[in-house]
Amino acid sequence: MSFPDGFLWGAGTSAYQIEGHHGRGESVWEVFCRRPGAVEGGGDGSRACDSFLRWREDVELVKELGLSAYRFSTGWSRVMPDGAHADPEALDHYERFTDALLEAGVEPVLTLNHWDMPSSLTWAERSSVNAFTAYAQAVADRLADRVTWWITQNEPWIIALLGYQLGLHAPGVADLGTAVKAGHHVLLGHGAAADVLHAHAGTRAGCALSLFPCDPATGSQADRAAARGSDGYVNRWYLDPLLGDGYPADMREHWERALGHGLDFIQDGDEAAIGGRSDFLGVNYYTRRVMAAAPPDPFPWKVVGPSGDVARTDEGWEINPGALRDLLAGLSGRFPGTPLMITENGGVFGDTPAHDGRVHDTRRIAYLRDHVAAVQEALDAGADVRGYLHWSLMDNFEWALGYRPRFGLVHVDYATGARTVKDSGRYYARLIAGGGTAPALPRIEAYG
Numbered sequence: 001m002s003f004p005d006g007f008l009w010g011a012g013t014s015a016y017q018i019e020g021h022h023g024r025g026e027s028v029w030e031v032f033c034r035r036p037g038a039v040e041g042g043g044d045g046s047r048a049c050d051s052f053l054r055w056r057e058d059v060e061l062v063k064e065l066g067l068s069a070y071r072f073s074t075g076w077s078r079v080m081p082d083g084a085h086a087d088p089e090a091l092d093h094y095e096r097f098t099d100a101l102l103e104a105g106v107e108p109v110l111t112l113n114h115w116d117m118p119s120s121l122t123w124a125e126r127s128s129v130n131a132f133t134a135y136a137q138a139v140a141d142r143l144a145d146r147v148t149w150w151i152t153q154n155e156p157w158i159i160a161l162l163g164y165q166l167g168l169h170a171p172g173v174a175d176l177g178t179a180v181k182a183g184h185h186v187l188l189g190h191g192a193a194a195d196v197l198h199a200h201a202g203t204r205a206g207c208a209l210s211l212f213p214c215d216p217a218t219g220s221q222a223d224r225a226a227a228r229g230s231d232g233y234v235n236r237w238y239l240d241p242l243l244g245d246g247y248p249a250d251m252r253e254h255w256e257r258a259l260g261h262g263l264d265f266i267q268d269g270d271e272a273a274i275g276g277r278s279d280f281l282g283v284n285y286y287t288r289r290v291m292a293a294a295p296p297d298p299f300p301w302k303v304v305g306p307s308g309d310v311a312r313t314d315e316g317w318e319i320n321p322g323a324l325r326d327l328l329a330g331l332s333g334r335f336p337g338t339p340l341m342i343t344e345n346g347g348v349f350g351d352t353p354a355h356d357g358r359v360h361d362t363r364r365i366a367y368l369r370d371h372v373a374a375v376q377e378a379l380d381a382g383a384d385v386r387g388y389l390h391w392s393l394m395d396n397f398e399w400a401l402g403y404r405p406r407f408g409l410v411h412v413d414y415a416t417g418a419r420t421v422k423d424s425g426r427y428y429a430r431l432i433a434g435g436g437t438a439p440a441l442p443r444i445e446a447y448g
């Protein structure tokens with residue numbers, strides 16, 4: 001079978017990771033990057049890929065790859081430097097950018113919050129929801145007449161986990177109770193922004209979740225319970241309320257036990273304000289979690305695997321396309337009527353230009369081929385998948401890991417800003433031109 005007509009083939013980036021500073025307001029990431037030791041290599045997003053200035057080149061790359069969709073984010077701290085008032089010139093920039101995509105026949109997929117919240121705000125406070133709503137309003141007023149696909153929030157769990165529970169991302173808070181509360185405010189922000197977008201005809205609003213299938217390490221009852229708990233913590237706590245089922249009871253009990261108090265920040269009416277507003281679900285998939293039982297403090301589960309000789313990216317993440325197929329099929333089975341869009345999928349492969357000036361990233365080609373095949377299998381099994389957006393269009397600032405991990409279909413030389421389409425980018429272009437059929441590449445059979 002083939003991919004459906006209108007299936008979106010794309011790639012993604014986000015503002016803080018590629019744009020460079022160039023007059024934007026201070027975001028929580030500017031502040032966080034100044035903390036000694038916060039970012040590997042001591043880097044920050046002040047220059048990144050310089051895309052704020054080189055955006056025309058980026059549009060050319062999108063065209064060269066033949067993408068039918070491009071996911072980017074409007075910089076929250078650029079649009080609203082003080083967290084409250086929109087800067088019309090920043091909106092002019094995103095309007096020019098959007099129009100250039102549309103002129104090239106490329107569907108824009110616009111993310112509102114890809115983590116660059118103005119530094120005057122914090123998700124720990126409920127008032128952040130109003131600030132986010134005002135920002136969504138400002139961007140929608142300018143662009144909702146021409147952008148169909150909107151992603152309100154990128155990865156609520158990762159924001160809560162790395163930003164507020166472990167302190168590994170901005171704003172660098174390490175407090176479990178604050179993390180659960182912040183995650184709730186992020187979801188409320190999704191609901192409010194979706195309402196703003198729905199006041200404009202033809203928009204489709206969704207939230208992008210980082211979904212990690214959770215498998216038990218053994219068939220034991222205890223490990224199966226651990227996998228179920230981890231699934232609740234990582235996936236169901238966000239999926240269920242977004243898709244209208246409210247917060248799952250087992251996880252509510254878990255949090256009340258772990259925190260030692262009730263979840264009073266979840267007010268009457270909140271779940272109704274989060275659910276039933278998603279026109280699609282954004283799926284960010286990288287790898288799975290293999291779980292075993294653990295002493296209960298604070299979580300009665302731990303990540304243990306996978307063990308053994310499995311294929312991995314250069315960041316050590318297991319490469320498992322079958323888990324993507326099962327994830328998509330499972331989501332469509334559980335939430336019929338909610339279309340899925342793969343809003344991120346990719347891996348770190350560190351290849352850089354060889355003697356011939358080209359980047360022979362054969363393992364990314366294999367990764368791409370196998371994950372697209374998994375999407376095809378999910379479609380064949382009845383999943384309603386509308387698009388595949390690879391992460392990332394180009395190498396960029398990978399948050400606390402700095403510039404070391406390379407996720408791009410396009411190589412970026414950070415000293416000069418020069419972009420070089422990698423072999424994987426060329427391969428993707430051929431795959432897209434063939435409607436998703438993998439070009440024959442007999443050389444590439446394994447991850448090597």
Ligand code: FCB
Binds near residue numbers: 155
């Ligand atoms: C996701 C983020 C994205 C990028 C990839 C590798 O969690 O949404 O910005 O960092 O991981």
